[in-house]
Amino acid sequence: MDEYLDRLNIYASRLVSQKEYFVPGHRACQGCAEALALRLVAKTLGRNNIVACATGCMEIVSSPLPLTSWKVPWIHVAFENAAAVASGIESGLKALMRKGRLPRQKINVMAMAGDGGTSDIGLQALSGALERGHNMVYVCFDNEAYMNTGIQRSSSTPFGASTTTSPAGKVVPGQVTWKKNMPEITAAHNIPYVATACSSYPFDLMEKVKKAADIEGPAYVHILSICPTGWRIPPQLAIHAGRMAIETGMFPLYEVERGKYRLNIDLPELRPVEEYLRFQGRFRHLTPELIEKIQQRVREEYEKLKRKVEMTNED
Amino acid sequence: MATRVGMEVSIAAAEAVKQANADIIAAYPITPQTHIVEHLSELVNDGELDAEFIPVESEHSAMSVCAGSSAAGARTFTCTSSQGLILMSEIVYAVASLRLPMLMILANRSLNSPLSIWNDHSDVMSVRDCGWIQVFMENGQEVYDHVFIGFRVAEDRNVIIPFMMNIDGFMLTHVIEPIGLLEQEVVDRYLPPFQPLYRLHPNNPVTMGAFGPPILFTEAKKAQDEAFNKTMPHIIKAWQEFGDLTGRYYHPIETYRTDEAKIVIITQGSLGETASIGIDMMREEKEPVGLVKIRLWRPFPFAELREAVKEAELVVVMDRAISYGGPGGPLAGEVRSALYPQESRPRVANFIIGLGGRDVAPEDFVQMVQQAKAQPGEWYEIYGVRE
Numbered sequence: 001m002d003e004y005l006d007r008l009n010i011y012a013s014r015l016v017s018q019k020e021y022f023v024p025g026h027r028a029c030q031g032c033a034e035a036l037a038l039r040l041v042a043k044t045l046g047r048n049n050i051v052a053c054a055t056g057c058m059e060i061v062s063s064p065l066p067l068t069s070w071k072v073p074w075i076h077v078a079f080e081n082a083a084a085v086a087s088g089i090e091s092g093l094k095a096l097m098r099k100g101r102l103p104r105q106k107i108n109v110m111a112m113a114g115d116g117g118t119s120d121i122g123l124q125a126l127s128g129a130l131e132r133g134h135n136m137v138y139v140c141f142d143n144e145a146y147m148n149t150g151i152q153r154s155s156s157t158p159f160g161a162s163t164t165t166s167p168a169g170k171v172v173p174g175q176v177t178w179k180k181n182m183p184e185i186t187a188a189h190n191i192p193y194v195a196t197a198c199s200s201y202p203f204d205l206m207e208k209v210k211k212a213a214d215i216e217g218p219a220y221v222h223i224l225s226i227c228p229t230g231w232r233i234p235p236q237l238a239i240h241a242g243r244m245a246i247e248t249g250m251f252p253l254y255e256v257e258r259g260k261y262r263l264n265i266d267l268p269e270l271r272p273v274e275e276y277l278r279f280q281g282r283f284r285h286l287t288p289e290l291i292e293k294i295q296q297r298v299r300e301e302y303e304k305l306k307r308k309v310e311m312t313n314e315d
Numbered sequence: 316m317a318t319r320v321g322m323e324v325s326i327a328a329a330e331a332v333k334q335a336n337a338d339i340i341a342a343y344p345i346t347p348q349t350h351i352v353e354h355l356s357e358l359v360n361d362g363e364l365d366a367e368f369i370p371v372e373s374e375h376s377a378m379s380v381c382a383g384s385s386a387a388g389a390r391t392f393t394c395t396s397s398q399g400l401i402l403m404s405e406i407v408y409a410v411a412s413l414r415l416p417m418l419m420i421l422a423n424r425s426l427n428s429p430l431s432i433w434n435d436h437s438d439v440m441s442v443r444d445c446g447w448i449q450v451f452m453e454n455g456q457e458v459y460d461h462v463f464i465g466f467r468v469a470e471d472r473n474v475i476i477p478f479m480m481n482i483d484g485f486m487l488t489h490v491i492e493p494i495g496l497l498e499q500e501v502v503d504r505y506l507p508p509f510q511p512l513y514r515l516h517p518n519n520p521v522t523m524g525a526f527g528p529p530i531l532f533t534e535a536k537k538a539q540d541e542a543f544n545k546t547m548p549h550i551i552k553a554w555q556e557f558g559d560l561t562g563r564y565y566h567p568i569e570t571y572r573t574d575e576a577k578i579v580i581i582t583q584g585s586l587g588e589t590a591s592i593g594i595d596m597m598r599e600e601k602e603p604v605g606l607v608k609i610r611l612w613r614p615f616p617f618a619e620l621r622e623a624v625k626e627a628e629l630v631v632v633m634d635r636a637i638s639y640g641g642p643g644g645p646l647a648g649e650v651r652s653a654l655y656p657q658e659s660r661p662r663v664a665n666f667i668i669g670l671g672g673r674d675v676a677p678e679d680f681v682q683m684v685q686q687a688k689a690q691p692g693e694w695y696e697i698y699g700v701r702e
C-alpha cells in the first residue's frame with residue numbers, strides 16, 4: 001500500500017500542482033466526492049481566483065467562524081445568488097482596473113453552487129449572468145439533491161431516487177420527474193463553453209476547468225458529485241459510483257465548445273444501468289419495470305447526444 | 316461657486332452619482348425609480364461616467380451584484396422602489412451584516428396589494444431593522460447633496476455600513492426643482508476615492524460571509540450592533556463638513572416654528588414642506604403649533620427628538636405606513652419609545668396619511684390638529700377615508 005501511495009505521489013506531482021486552495025480540516029462527510037471535486041477545481045484555478053459561493057454543503061463545511069478552508073478570496077452571501085455576486089466581483093474588478101485604481105492582472109472569478117442553488121432557486125440569477133456575458137467560471141456541484149438541509153429532492157434528482165421529499169412510498173416510487181438538463185439549458189445561452197465532469201475522472205475534470213477559465217466569457221461546468229450520505233452508499237464506493245454513472249451512460253462526459261459537442265468518453269457499449277443503481281440505497285426500491293424505464297431513457301438520451309455531436313461537427 | 320438650475324429630482328440624483336464617480340451601477344427598472352437609472356445608463360453609454368452599468372434580471376440580483384462589487388472594492392450604487400425592495404430584501408440584510416458599503420436610493424412607493432405605483436412609506440418600513448443607515452429626504456437639493464454624503468458616510472472607515480436614501484416617489488422623484496449643483500472640484504474634496512479595509516483580491520485572501528455557529532453568532536451580532544450605534548457622530552461630522560464646504564448644513568432632525576409650541580407635528584420626507592404651510596396657517600390663527608421633520612431614521616435621533624418636543628403637550632405623528640396589529644404607524648412607535656423615559660411627556664396622537672399616493676393638503680394638517688386636540692387619549696387613525 002505504501003509503495004503504491006509513493007508511486008501515486010510521484011505520478012501526481014508531475015502532472016498537477018500539489019498546492020491546495022481548498023484545504024484540509026473542513027467538515028464534509030467521509031468519502032464526500034463533492035469536496036473532492038471542489039478541491040480539484042480550486043487546485044486547477046490556483047491562486048489568482050476569487051470564489052463566490054452559494055449556501056449549501058460546501059459553504060457550510062468550509063467556513064464555520066472563526067475557521068476557513070479557503071486560501072483564496074471567498075465570499076458567501078446567500079443561496080440563490082452566486083452567479084450575481086460573481087457578476088458584481090467581475091464587473092467591479094473590471095471597472096477598477098480600467099480606471100487605474102487596481103493594477104491590471106488576470107484574476108479568475110468563479111461562482112459555485114449545488115444542484116439546488118443552480119437548477120432551482122439560482123437558475124434565474126445564473127441565466128442573467130450568462131446572458132450578460134460576464135467573464136466567469138460557474139461550477140455546479142451536482143449531488144442530485146438538497147444535501148445540506150437533509151437530502152430533499154431537487155429538479156436535478158434523477159427519476160426513481162428516494163429522498164426525504166420524494167420518499168419511496170407505497171404508491172409513489174420516489175422521484176417521479178426526470179433530471180433537469182442543466183448543461184443543455186446553459187448551452188442554449190450560446191455561451192462559449194459548457195462541460196460536464198465527475199470527480200471520478202480527475203484529469204478530465206481539471207482540463208475542463210482550465211479550459212473554462214482560459215476562455216473569454218462565461219463558462220459553465222456541471223460536475224456530478226457523489227454524496228455517499230445522500231445516496232446511501234458506503235464512502236469507499238464514491239469513486240466507483242462516479243465511474244458507473246459514466247459507464248452506464250447515466251451521466252455522459254461531454255463538452256460544448258462554441259456550439260460544437262464532443263463526447264469525452266465515448267463508450268462503444270454502455271453498461272446496463274442496473275450496475276449503477278443496484279448498490280445505491282436511494283434506488284433500492286426500484287422494480288425491474290422501473291429500471292427498464294430508466295434504461296430506455298438513458299439509451300434515448302445518449303443517442304440524442306451522439307446525434308448532436310455528429311450534427312455540430314459536420315463540415 | 317455653485318450654479319442653480321431647474322432640474323427633475325431624479326436627473327439631479329443621477330448627475331450626483333456621476334459626480335461621485337461611481338464604479339458600478341446595478342439596477343432593475345420599477346416605477347417611480349426609472350428616471351434615475353435611465354439617466355445613469357445614458358451617462359455611461361455617452362461616456363460621461365466611467366462605470367459598469369449592469370442591467371440585471373431582477374432586484375434580487377441587483378443587490379447581489381452590489382454585494383460582489385462592493386466586496387471587490389468598487390463604489391457601488393443601486394436604486395429601487397416598493398416590490399423591488401422587498402424582492403431584494405434578503406440581500407439588503409446580508410450586505411449590512413457583511414459590512415459592504417454602498418448607496419441605495421429608494422423611491423418610496425406602496426406595496427401590493429392592491430397594486431399601486433404611488434407613494435407612501437410601506438416599502439422602507441419593511442426593512443426598518445436591516446442594519447442600513449436610513450435617511451428621509453424633503454426636497455431635491457437634499458437628494459442631490461445626500462448622494463455625496465451617503466457615499467462618504469457609508470465608505471468612512473469608522474462606519475462601513477450601507478446607506479439608504481428615501482425619496483418620495485413622484486412627489487419628489489418626478490418634480491422639477493431648483494438645484495444648486497456643486498463644482499466637481501468641491502465634490503472631489505469632499506468625497507475621496509473608496510479605500511476599503513478589506514477587499515476580495517488574491518494579494519490578501521479573506522473569507523467573507525462565513526457561517527456563524529451558535530458559539531459565535533451572538534458575538535457577531537453584538538459587534539454589528541455596537542458598530543451601528545457608533546455611527547451617529549460620523550454622520551453628523553459628514554454633514555458638518557458638507558455644510559462647511561457648501562453652506563448647506565443638515566441635522567438628524569429639522570424643526571420649524573417649534574419655539575413655544577404646545578403642539579408639535581412630526582413628519583418624514585417630502586410631506587414636511589406641505590406641513591409647514593399648514594403650520595403657518597395655524598400660527599396665523601394663534602395656534603401654538605410647530606413642526607419636527609425627522610431626516611435620520613436609522614440610527615434614530617432619540618435625544619434630538621426629546622429636545623425638540625420638550626415644551627409640547629401634544630405630539631401629532633404622521634405615519635405613511637401601517638403596522639397591522641401594532642401600536643399605530645412605525646414612526647409613532649419610535650416617538651413613543653423616545654418619550655417614554657421622561658417623567659412628564661406629551662400625549663401622542665397618530666394619523667396614518669397619504670397612503671398609496673393620496674394627496675395631503677395643508678388644510679388636512681389643520682384638521683388633524685383640531686381632531687387630535689379634541690380627542691383625548693393615545694390612539695391612531697387612518698385619516699381621510701372616503702365613506
Ligand SMILES: Cc1ncc(C[n+]2csc(CCOP(=O)(O)OP(=O)(O)O)c2C)c(N)n1
Pocket residue numbers: 034055056057058079080113114115116117118141143145146147148149154
Ligand atoms: C432562500 C433560501 N431558501 C432555502 C434555504 C435553505 N437551504 C440552504 S442550503 C439548501 C440546499 C442546498 O442544496 P444544493 O444547492 O443542492 O447544495 P448541496 O448542499 O446539496 O451541496 C437549502 C434548501 C436557504 N438557505 N435560503
Ligand code: SF4
Pocket residue numbers: 027028029030031032033034035057061143147148226227228229230
Ligand atoms: S452530505 Fe453529501 S455532499 Fe454534503 S458533505 Fe456529506 S457527503 Fe458531502
Ligand SMILES: [Mg+2]
Pocket residue numbers: 114115116141142143144145146147
Ligand atoms: Mg445538492
